Amino acid sequence: DAKTTQPPSMDCAEGRAANLPCNHSTISGNEYVYWYRQIHSQGPQYIIHGLKNNETNEMASLIITEDRKSSTLILPHATLRDTAVYYCIGSYSGGGADGLTFGKGTHLIIQP
């Protein structure tokens, strides 16, 4: 799995868009970029994943650069409930037999 680098923490005002960056310069051509989050020691929660194209779902948008060396997770209208640790994970298959490799992630704090 690709090594990913994320800032340890970020703040965002409630109601604003939260933009979480991730560098994955060693990602292989067939590795997906997955985002999970963990709210206060609960089980990690899947957010979104992508390979090359930008992706959007009901939770977030994922913007992947053309060279695939970095990506940004966008929470369009952050709420206090979005305060969590966000993990960017490079994976060939969503974990597959080897499981997901979690780093330290970014602790996103939404300020009222």
Add this chain to the structure above:
Amino acid sequence: EPEVTQTPSHQVTQMGQEVILRCVPISNHLYFYWYRQILGQKVEFLVSFYNNEISEKSEIFDDQFSVERPDGSNFTLKIRSTKLEDSAMYFCASSEWWDTDTQYFGPGTRLTVL
């Protein structure tokens, strides 16, 4: 929405005792996982399981650990002789397929070894 469930939510045990952590994966999922998270540390992969066999296991998953799918719905993690350092949150996860599929995690069991 279907979800992974885990019991108990908190287990306290004495060092050297055996514990069994239970998980009910999402019903149509075929791939099952256990992870652990020591307080303040990363979530770590322990083991993956498919078709009643272990697919992969990490270095953490030594001989004191075992997994089992005793029936069509439960997936268990057994720790034979608990140590103080086994104190952690244990998360079960499941996915429908290996390939590009997301994993759905349960709420976790907090294991405290005294």
